[in-house]
Amino acid sequence: MTLTAREEDTFPFFQDYIFAKSAIVLTEEKRYLVETRLAPVVQQANLSCLGDLMRALLRGDRQLETAVVDAMTTNETSWFRDKSPFEALRDHVLAERMTANSGRRALSIWSAACSTGQEPYSVAMILEAHFPELSFWNVEILATDLAAGALARARQGRFSALEINRGLPAAHLLQYFSREGAHFQINDSLKRRVLFQQLNLAQTWPVIPPQDVILLRNVLIYFDAPTRQRVLAGVRANLRPGGFLLLGAAETTRELVGGFVPISVAGTTVYQLKEN
Amino acid sequence: MRALVVDDSRAMRALLTNILQSIGAEVTQAKDGCDALARLRSADRLPDLMLVDWHMPEMDGLELIKQVRKDPAWKPMTVMMVTTESEQENMVRALLAGADEYLIKPFTRDAVLEKLNLLGVHVPEQALAALTGG
Ligand SMILES: C[S@@+](CC[C@H](N)C(=O)[O-])C[C@H]1O[C@@H](n2cnc3c(N)ncnc32)[C@H](O)[C@@H]1O
Numbered sequence: 001m002t003l004t005a006r007e008e009d010t011f012p013f014f015q016d017y018i019f020a021k022s023a024i025v026l027t028e029e030k031r032y033l034v035e036t037r038l039a040p041v042v043q044q045a046n047l048s049c050l051g052d053l054m055r056a057l058l059r060g061d062r063q064l065e066t067a068v069v070d071a072m073t074t075n076e077t078s079w080f081r082d083k084s085p086f087e088a089l090r091d092h093v094l095a096e097r098m099t100a101n102s103g104r105r106a107l108s109i110w111s112a113a114c115s116t117g118q119e120p121y122s123v124a125m126i127l128e129a130h131f132p133e134l135s136f137w138n139v140e141i142l143a144t145d146l147a148a149g150a151l152a153r154a155r156q157g158r159f160s161a162l163e164i165n166r167g168l169p170a171a172h173l174l175q176y177f178s179r180e181g182a183h184f185q186i187n188d189s190l191k192r193r194v195l196f197q198q199l200n201l202a203q204t205w206p207v208i209p210p211q212d213v214i215l216l217r218n219v220l221i222y223f224d225a226p227t228r229q230r231v232l233a234g235v236r237a238n239l240r241p242g243g244f245l246l247l248g249a250a251e252t253t254r255e256l257v258g259g260f261v262p263i264s265v266a267g268t269t270v271y272q273l274k275e276n
Numbered sequence: 277m278r279a280l281v282v283d284d285s286r287a288m289r290a291l292l293t294n295i296l297q298s299i300g301a302e303v304t305q306a307k308d309g310c311d312a313l314a315r316l317r318s319a320d321r322l323p324d325l326m327l328v329d330w331h332m333p334e335m336d337g338l339e340l341i342k343q344v345r346k347d348p349a350w351k352p353m354t355v356m357m358v359t360t361e362s363e364q365e366n367m368v369r370a371l372l373a374g375a376d377e378y379l380i381k382p383f384t385r386d387a388v389l390e391k392l393n394l395l396g397v398h399v400p401e402q403a404l405a406a407l408t409g410g
Contacts, residue, residue: 078386082404083393161362161380165387169394170367170378179364250405 010050014038017057018072021065022146023202023227026072037071070149074222077115078166080122081217082249084268089213090126092265093244097212098134100242106138110211112201112235113219114143117154117194118163121186123215124193125172142208144199155196157186201231210240218248232256236273245271277301277398278321282312282340283329283358288381292327292358295388299403301325309335313343322353325397328375330359330366338373345374354395358383 014034015026026034035050042053045064056064080086094107101107111120120143127134127141145151164173164184177184199205201219214235220228235245236259245260249268260271279301281292286307293303304323306312309332316322326344328337335343337357344350356377357370367378377391386407393399 078390078407080394162382162384162387165380165383165391167387167390167394170371170375173378174364174367174371177364179362 007049008051010034010054013054014050014068014072017054017068021069022073022200022222023224024072024222025224034072038068041067041071066148070147073145073147073150075115075147075150077118077218079118079168079172081119081167082268083167084266085215085217085246085249085270086122086126087266088268088270089123089246090130092263093213093246093270094126094131097243098131098137100240101212105136106140107134108140108142108209108211109213109215110208110238111141111143111215112199113216114145114151114154114196115147116150116159116163117143117157117186117196118166119143119215119217120154120194120196121157121190124190125176127193128176128190129172139193140209141194142211143194143196146198146200146202148198151196151198154194157191158183159186160184201234202227205234205238208238211238211243212240213244213246214239215246217246218251220251221248236260239273241273241275243273245273247271277325278323279303279325279327280306280312280315280323281327282306282309282332282337283327284308284332285329288329288358292388295385296325296327298385299389299392299399308332309337309340309343312340316344316350322350324352325354325356325392325395327356327358330357330361330370338369341370341373341375354397356391356395 011031011034018024018026038050038053042050047053047056053064057068097107109123111123114120120141123141127139143154160183173184176187176190216235220231239245256271259274261274262269263272277300279296281289281303283289284307289305293305296303304315306315328340330337341355344355355375356379357375358379358381360381362380370378377395379387379391389399389403389407393404
């Protein structure tokens, strides 16, 4: 770098750009995140600095756009994350929806920020392990996320030992995975149960069939209040009356639009949309 | 909560002890299976949890778990194998021997706490909330 080329401040640009693409809010204290997460993108694209990356994005480079959005999302997740919401699902939520839908024999579950797939696959394992009667039902698990890279990994269903360690019961590992080299591959029977699709919660949603259960976990935390409200309104509109919303363990429900009833079950709170 | 950490590596014992103490556990250590059995026999109160390495000089972890599971008095103890062995056949062997869970080395602190939570071992709310957030 030449002495005259003082490092330009690209942070405000990336703040706006990421917000426009994902609604993720990057406050000043996230400055380091932009630097550490975008440095590899800069390097891989053979650019020399964040300024170059900024100019490439301004020119409308789609490939770099995907890389930047992927890099700026936090894909941290684990199997049966927080345990209790999945117990609530197993012990209460699914049974209740199955009673409600016994005539139609159909059940729809949506993991709305599925990251690398641990969440929807955990749901699939619960269905397979505890609800054999559902094999005669039309069960759909829709799993969506904004990050293309995370989705590709989710579809592939290949996990490292470090990922497997994160909350997956050993018995499930033995039953639903096979070892492939240093990785563990999820079985086709589980893979077939989950439909992965890209969906940006912050933009207009495609038409989604009415859902019985929506898992919207650990994603609202990245958004500002207006976005949270819009997303929650969308969730409500896509949930069947009597359907359930499952949030992350640390997520507040202050913005929860009317019509939801909190239900304490298995040491956690789930939210049921009132029947009209 | 009381825990017994069984591993022939001093560094590994220290690491696991540290993680367990951070959630308020009272931890004792043993350097191999024989040492662990001796400590269990002389303990005035049974640990709630035992973390066991597989490969150790005097009596390996698999044998230790088998021995422990022979004694009905020790039945309430939750046992997790913590090992570099990641072949599924070995996991089956460990579970059949009586291990309740299995953790592959290397692991993160989060992974240990998540497994404990899975096992119903009490992990304080704050510790779980602080798991690599979001
Ligand atoms: C921390 S992960 C949570 C994963 C999983 N739900 C869980 O609780 O473990 C957050 C996910 O939200 C996704 N995300 C962030 N902004 C999004 C948006 N605008 N639309 C859809 N997904 C988004 C990220 O890509 C990331 O995979």
